[in-house]
Structures are given as C-alpha cells and as structure tokens.
Amino acid sequence: xxxxxxxxxxxxxxxxxxxxxxxxxxxxxxxxxxxxxxxxxxxxxxxxxxxxxxxxxxxxxxxxxxxxxxxxxxxxxxxxxxxxxxxxxxxxxxxxxxxxxxxxxxxxxxxxxxxxxxxxxxxxxxxxxxxxxxxxxxxxxxxxxxxxxxxxxxxxxxxxxxxxxxxxxxxxxxxxxxxxxxxxxxxxxxxxxxxxxxxxxxxxxxxxxxxxxxxxxxxxxxxxxxxxxxxxxxxxxxxxxxxxxxxxxxxxxxxxxxxxxxxxxxxxxxxxxxxxxxxxxxxxxxxxxxxxxxxxxxxxxxxxxxxxxxxxxxxxxxxxxxxxxxxxxxxxxxxxxxxxxxxxxxxxxxxxxxxxxxxxxxxxxxxxxxxxxxxxxxxxxxxxxxxxxxxxxxxxxxxxxx
Amino acid sequence: xxxxxxxxxxxxxxxxxxxxxxxxxxxxxxxxxxxxxxxxxxxxxxxxxxxxxxxxxxxxxxxxxxxxxxxxxxxxxxxxxxxxxxx
Numbered sequence: 001x002x003x004x005x006x007x008x009x010x011x012x013x014x015x016x017x018x019x020x021x022x023x024x025x026x027x028x029x030x031x032x033x034x035x036x037x038x039x040x041x042x043x044x045x046x047x048x049x050x051x052x053x054x055x056x057x058x059x060x061x062x063x064x065x066x067x068x069x070x071x072x073x074x075x076x077x078x079x080x081x082x083x084x085x086x087x088x089x090x091x092x093x094x095x096x097x098x099x100x101x102x103x104x105x106x107x108x109x110x111x112x113x114x115x116x117x118x119x120x121x122x123x124x125x126x127x128x129x130x131x132x133x134x135x136x137x138x139x140x141x142x143x144x145x146x147x148x149x150x151x152x153x154x155x156x157x158x159x160x161x162x163x164x165x166x167x168x169x170x171x172x173x174x175x176x177x178x179x180x181x182x183x184x185x186x187x188x189x190x191x192x193x194x195x196x197x198x199x200x201x202x203x204x205x206x207x208x209x210x211x212x213x214x215x216x217x218x219x220x221x222x223x224x225x226x227x228x229x230x231x232x233x234x235x236x237x238x239x240x241x242x243x244x245x246x247x248x249x250x251x252x253x254x255x256x257x258x259x260x261x262x263x264x265x266x267x268x269x270x271x272x273x274x275x276x277x278x279x280x281x282x283x284x285x286x287x288x289x290x291x292x293x294x295x296x297x298x299x300x301x302x303x304x305x306x307x308x309x310x311x312x313x314x315x316x317x318x319x320x321x322x323x324x325x326x327x328x329x330x331x332x333x334x335x336x337x338x339x340x341x342x343x344x345x346x347x348x349x350x351x352x353x354x355x356x357x358x359x360x361x362x363x364x365x366x367x368x369x370x371x372x373x374x375x376x377x378x379x380x381x382x383x384x385x386x387x388x389x390x391x392x393x394x395x396x397x398x399x400x401x402x
Numbered sequence: 403x404x405x406x407x408x409x410x411x412x413x414x415x416x417x418x419x420x421x422x423x424x425x426x427x428x429x430x431x432x433x434x435x436x437x438x439x440x441x442x443x444x445x446x447x448x449x450x451x452x453x454x455x456x457x458x459x460x461x462x463x464x465x466x467x468x469x470x471x472x473x474x475x476x477x478x479x480x481x482x483x484x485x486x487x488x489x
Contacts, residue, residue: 045454095419167429205444205459207458208458208460221459221460221461298460299459332459
C-alpha cells in the first residue's frame with residue numbers, strides 16, 4: 001500500500017476566492033453568510049446564505065467556456081487551477097495517462113436547470129440553448145478538469161448529497177493508495193443558491209432564517225452556501241522524489257451507511273465511520289486533536305454527532321477540539337467536505353483551529369470543546385473530517401501532520 | 403367541510419388512521435406522527451387552507467403555532483386564516 005499526501009489545494013467559497021483568503025477568514029472567525037441576492041428572493045422565506053461574492057466569470061473565462069460552465073463548474077475550475085499550480089505538477093506522458101479526477105457534487109448544474117425550466121415553463125419558450133445538457137450534467141466539472149489539465153486516467157463524479165466531496169476524496173485516496181493512479185485531482189463543488197435550489201430546501205423546514213449556530217443552544221437549522229474545494233492527492237514517494245511541498249498526509253478513510261432513515265441521522269452510522277477511519281489509518285483515537293465536524297446546525301445532526309464522538313473517543317472526547325466551519329461558510333452541500341478539509345490542513349500545518357462562530361451558549365447535548373467563536377492555537381498531529389449525508393451515507397477522512 | 407374536519411382528515415391520512423380515530427385531544431405522538439409526517443402534515447394544511455404556517459423542524463416548540471394536540475392545531479389554523487382575511 002502506498003502512502004497518500006496532499007500537494008495542492010484550491011478553493012472558491014463564501015470566505016474567499018483562494019485558500020489563503022479562506023484560511024485568513026477562518027482564523028478571524030469571519031462570517032460569510034448574509035442576505036441573498038438572487039432573482040425572486042421576495043418569494044422565498046429563507047433569505048440568507050453563504051454566497052460567493054465578486055466572482056467575475058467574464059474575467060476568468062472565455063465566452064465559449066462560460067457557455068459550457070455552469071457556476072458549479074466555474075468554481076471547480078478556479079479551485080483546480082489554484083491546486084494544480086500549488087502542486088507544481090504538469091501532466092504529460094505516463095503521469096497524465098494515469099492521473100484522473102474524482103469530484104463530488106450533490107446536484108451539479110442546478111442554476112442551468114433552473115434557468116432553462118424558467119425559459120420553457122414560465123416564459124413559454126420552445127427552444128433552449130444547445131449546450132444545456134453538457135452544462136448541467138453532474139460530471140461536467142470533472143470532465144472540464146480532465147480536459148484542461150490533460151488528465152487521462154479514471155475520472156467520474158460521486159453524488160452522495162452532503163457527503164459527496166468526502167466520498168469522492170475517499171475514493172481518490174483509495175485509488176492512489178492502491179497504486180491505481182500516481183495522483184488524483186479530487187474534492188467537490190456545489191452551487192444551488194438559485195430560486196429553485198433554495199425553494200427545495202425551504203420545503204424541508206430545517207433552514208435557519210438568521211444564522212448557522214452549530215452545537216449552540218438556540219440553534220435553529222442550517223444555512224446553505226456555495227463553492228468548491230479541489231486538492232491534488234499524490235503518492236508520497238512521487239511527491240518526495242520531486243521535492244514537493246506536502247500539506248499533510250491522508251492517512252485513512254471510511255465510508256458507512258446507516259441503513260435506517262432517509263433524513264434522520266444515526267449515531268451508530270456516524271460512530272462507525274469515525275472509528276473506521278482511525279482503524280484504516282492505524283491511529284489510536286487519543287492521537288486525534290481536532291475534528292472538523294459535519295456540524296450542520298440542525299437539532300438532529302449536532303446532538304447525534306456529539307453522541308457519536310463520545311462513543312468513539314470515550315474520555316478523550318472532551319479533550320479533543322471539534323468545530324464546524326459551516327457557521328462561517330454555510331453548508332456547501334456536495335462541496336462542503338472539500339472546503340472543510342482546508343480547516344483540517346490549517347490545524348495540522350499551521351496549528352490554528354478554526355472556530356465555531358455565531359455560538360450563543362452551551363447545549364448540554366453537545367458538551368464537547370467546540371472552539372466557540374474564536375480560533376485557537378494548538379499543535380495537532382491527527383485530524384478527522386466528518387460528512388454525514390441524507391440517505392444515511394457517511395464518509396470520514398483521517399489526516400496526519402507530516 | 404369545517405376547518406376542524408379538514409385538519410382531522412389531513413392528520414388521519416398522515417397517521418394512516420380512520421378519521422374517527424383522531425380526536426381533538428389526541429397528541430401527534432399518540433397518533434404515531436413522526437417528524438417527517440409532521441412536516442408533511444403542515445405542508446398539507448398550508449396547501450388546503452392557503453396559509454403559511456410558521457414551523458421550523460429544529461425548534462418545533464419555539465413558535466406561536468402550537469402543535470401539542472389536534473385541537474391546538476385547529477385553533478392555530480383558524481387564527482392564521484383570520485389573520486389572512488384581515489391583511
């Protein structure tokens with residue numbers, strides 16, 4: 001089995017258009033959630049979200065690219081460019097032939113669906129643009145990454161709702177570890193902050209109208225965000241041989257299914273995923289210093305996740321730190337695990353623990369050190385990143401400082 | 403059909419019960435209405451009466467709309483309909 005390391009990272013999200021901007025915002029506890037600016041907002045009850053602001057598509061992409069790039073693809077391409085640039089890799093020859101792309105998204109080109117349904121249903125048009133299908137398809141982002149960087153190995157898109165990115169990264173990790181690929185681009189993207197995307201979530205009655213307050217007393221639901229996180233996963237010796245700057249090691253991963261309920265989370269499924277990631281990484285639980293929580297800010301997730309942490313870590317559960325950066329960037333749905341992995345890298349590499357902001361008061365059902373409101377300095381050797389999706393599909397990654 | 407009859411019909415349908423099994427003093431819990439059936443019931447009530455019910459599944463008790471019994475739901479619906487007529 002090969003060791004797997006991360007040698008490049010890129011992102012676009014409500015906290016920034018680069019990794020540096022994002023980590024600076026996380027350190028400062030900046031809130032990227034605010035009033036939504038979108039068409040027909042007056043017909044929505046939920047009027048807040050984590051929107052990516054000042055993302056100028058015209059200056060980043062050609063007219064032909066914009067014709068083919070839904071917003072979720074645009075975020076992906078910007079993040080992938082940053083990640084590949086940082087890695088220093090150029091893909092040609094055997095490396096290009098074997099390197100692929102596995103990305104997560106829950107819903108792909110939602111804005112493209114939304115705009116074109118409007119055109120045919122609301123405006124009564126009988127004709128849509130010829131590239132609607134290649135623009136909205138869930139694998140569009142992964143396909144454009146493969147084309148832009150000449151990645152000719154195994155590429156596909158994983159869709160497991162709010163765990164999509166983590167499942168994608170777990171898969172990319174397995175592919176590099178097994179020797180199937182020397183490197184993989186992986187992560188995820190989501191952009192459903194349009195009328196139809198928010199209206200669908202509004203229907204579920206789990207959205208907050210004021211703030212995302214994970215683990216806090218008085219929390220009242222989740223807040224949607226948008227954006228992408230993309231990483232270069234690379235085989236350790238390959239990275240070392242070329243003197244690459246290694247951000248951290250991906251030490252283990254685990255995927256479990258609750259096999260119980262389509263929306264209510266399971267303590268057992270979450271616990272088995274966290275414990276499984278530790279077993280896979282061959283790391284004792286007491287070495288884990290930080291968990292980037294799924295931490296959606298719903299009543300159900302947060303208490304279930306805390307109980308599961310207690311089950312896995314026992315007495316160590318109250319010694320480790322666990323925070324939810326969704327409080328700052330919102331829930332990026334299929335892209336969320338990728339952006340949240342940045343907080344794990346910051347903990348391991350910089351010794352900075354991102355806070356859980358908008359925190360009001362302790363909830364006895366979430367009695368862990370959730371790093372309320374203010375970032376903290378601490379040396380962390382091992383971090384976990386949790387994602388627990390609707391459908392009861394869970395994926396947890398274990399990261400190690402290197 | 404009165405507001406009460408319609409609310410009872412909606413709740414009975416969600417609980418997979420006969421209308422006669424749903425009484426005004428029944429609690430949703432006693433009828434076997436879980437959180438998903440509750441959200442569906444509220445949606446059905448909103449559609450039937452063309453009202454918007456203030457309800458967040460994270461904080462079901464933290465609202466003016468009292469869901470502690472069938473009678474309280476009927477009263478809440480009547481209040482929302484009255485408010486709607488005056489606005």
